[in-house]
Amino acid sequence: xxxxxxxxxxxxxxxxxxxxxxxxxxxxxxxxxxxxxxxxxxxxxxxxxxxxxxxxxxxxxxxxxxxxxxxxxxxxxxxxxxxxxxxxxxxxxxxxxxxxxxxxxxxxxxxxxxxxxxxxxxxxxxxxxxxxxxxxxxxxxxxxxxxxxxxxxxxxxxxxxxxxxxxxxxxxxxxxxxxxxxxxxxxxxxxxxxxxxxxxxxxxxxxxxxxxxxxxxxxxxxxxxxxxxxxxxxxxxxxxxxxxxxxxxxxxxxxxxxxxxxxxxxxxxxxxxxxxxxxxxxxxxxxxxx
Numbered sequence: 001x002x003x004x005x006x007x008x009x010x011x012x013x014x015x016x017x018x019x020x021x022x023x024x025x026x027x028x029x030x031x032x033x034x035x036x037x038x039x040x041x042x043x044x045x046x047x048x049x050x051x052x053x054x055x056x057x058x059x060x061x062x063x064x065x066x067x068x069x070x071x072x073x074x075x076x077x078x079x080x081x082x083x084x085x086x087x088x089x090x091x092x093x094x095x096x097x098x099x100x101x102x103x104x105x106x107x108x109x110x111x112x113x114x115x116x117x118x119x120x121x122x123x124x125x126x127x128x129x130x131x132x133x134x135x136x137x138x139x140x141x142x143x144x145x146x147x148x149x150x151x152x153x154x155x156x157x158x159x160x161x162x163x164x165x166x167x168x169x170x171x172x173x174x175x176x177x178x179x180x181x182x183x184x185x186x187x188x189x190x191x192x193x194x195x196x197x198x199x200x201x202x203x204x205x206x207x208x209x210x211x212x213x214x215x216x217x218x219x220x221x222x223x224x225x226x227x228x229x230x231x232x233x234x235x236x237x238x239x240x241x242x243x244x245x246x247x248x249x250x251x252x253x254x255x256x257x258x259x260x261x262x263x264x265x266x267x268x269x270x271x272x273x274x275x276x277x278x279x280x281x282x283x284x285x286x287x288x289x290x
Contacts, residue, residue, distance in 0.1 A: 008048075008051050008052065008058075008059050008060070008061070008088060008089045008090070009033075009059065009060045009089075009090045009092075010048065010051075010061050010062075010063070010083065010089055010090070010091045011028065011033065011061070011063070011091075011092050011093075011094055011162065012062075012063055012065055012076075012080075012091070012092070012093045012094065013025055013028070013062055013063065013064045013065070013094050013096070014064070014065050014066055014076075014093065014095055014096070014133070014136060014140075015094075015095045015096030015097055015133070015137075016096065016098055016103060016126070016129060016130065016133065017066060017103075017126075017129060018098065018103045018106045018107055019096035019097055019098040019103065019146050020096050020098075020144075020146045020149070020151070020154050021064050021066060021096055023151045023154050023155065024062075024064075024094065024096060024154065024158060025037060025062060025064050026155075027155045027158040027159065028062035028158065028162065029062075030155075030249040031060075031158070031159065031162060031163050032060060033060045033061060033062040033162075034058050034060065034061045034062070035061070035062045035063070035064075036061065036062070036063045036064065037064045038065070038066070039063040039064065039065055040065075041065055041075045041076035041078075041079045042075050042079070044063070044065075044076075044079040044083070045079060045082055045083070047061075047063075048083065048086070048089065051089075052088075076136065077135060077136065077139070080093070080139055092141045092142065093136070093139055093140040093141050093142070094140065094141070094142045094158075095133075095136065095137050095140035095142065095143045095144070096144050096146055097137070097144065097145050097146070098145060098146050098147045099145070099147045100126055100127070100130075102146075102147040103122070103126050104122050104123055104126065107122040108122070142161060144157060152245075152246055170243075170244050170248070170249060170251075170279060170280070171249070171250050171251075171279065171280040171282070172240070172250070172251045172252075172275050172279050172280070172282070173250070173251070173252045173253070173281075173282045173283075173284055174253050174254075174255070174268050174271050174272040174275065174282070174283050174284070175187065175252060175253065175254045175255070175268060175283075175284040175286055176210070176254070176255050176256070176257075176260055176264035176265045176267070176268040176284070176285045176286065176287070176288065177254055177255070177256045177260045177264060177286045177287050178256065178257065178258060178259040178260025178261070178264070178286075178287040179192075179194070179256050179257070179258055179260075180258060180259060180287075181260065181286075183254070183256065184252070184254050184286060186252055187252045187253070187254035188251050188252045188253065189251070189252070189253045189254065190254045190256060191232070191253075191254070191255050191256070191267070192256055193228070193255055193256065193257050193263045193264055193267055194256070194257050194258055194263070195224070196219060196222065196224055196225055196228070196257075197219070197222050197224070197225075198257075198258070198262065198263065199215050199218050199219060199262040199263070200259070200261070200262060202218065205218060205262070208262075209261045209262060209285075209288055209289070210261070210262050210264070210265025210266035210267075210268070210269060211265060211269065211288070215262050215265075216266050216269065219262065219263050219266040219267075220266060220270070225266075225267075228267075229270060229271075232271065233274065236253075236271070236274075236275065240275075240278075240279070253271065253275075255267040255268050255271075259287065260285070260286060260287030261287070261288060261289070265285055265288060268283060268284075268285065269283065
């Protein structure tokens, strides 16, 4: 018999408080999962029914379930028994753990109170929680001990285990803008190209944009532009893989000139094509014709 073709994926993120569930759910969100934080277990089967009714619009879900669910958390084992019988749902449990000493240190660093400590010592709450979660840990498909993991390493581990080829891990948006309208607030890297020769002062180019070949060639023809492109290619070839390695999911690179019509558009078009050879890349011209 062939393997069942699962229409829906459900990952339950659980484990010890302070073991990294916040980083984990952010990682799943970057992988394209629909994420829910602190879903009461009694609503799990109800949500599964909604997933099926969505006609694959919601096909991958990651849900955090932990001790914040209070008494509802006790029903999670029953919900797991039901989900394991669902033939068209691939259900996996990710349990995040860490050594007691590490968890105590993390609670002291954040000055947060353990949900089960009730005003007492963090270690008391940790021991109680570990005992309550022992059965659930035994049902887990994956157990990560994050004691010696940095957030980046946890994101990488999740990416290796749960990413699928159809889910883009990293994307770039190359954007042009005009300084007269302000710097884009969502830009990660901003390059001011107002020092380049301005086509605006060439009468036959003034009403055109960097999308027109005449303007593009005019901007590209100068030694300053070609040298800038060469240096930026070297810079991007070095730093972008570092962003990917660090676990960043999106990078916005913005080029700005005075009006956002000529020079910034030309550079954006050039690097949009250059970067698209290696990465999923989109081009945005924010202020063109504005």
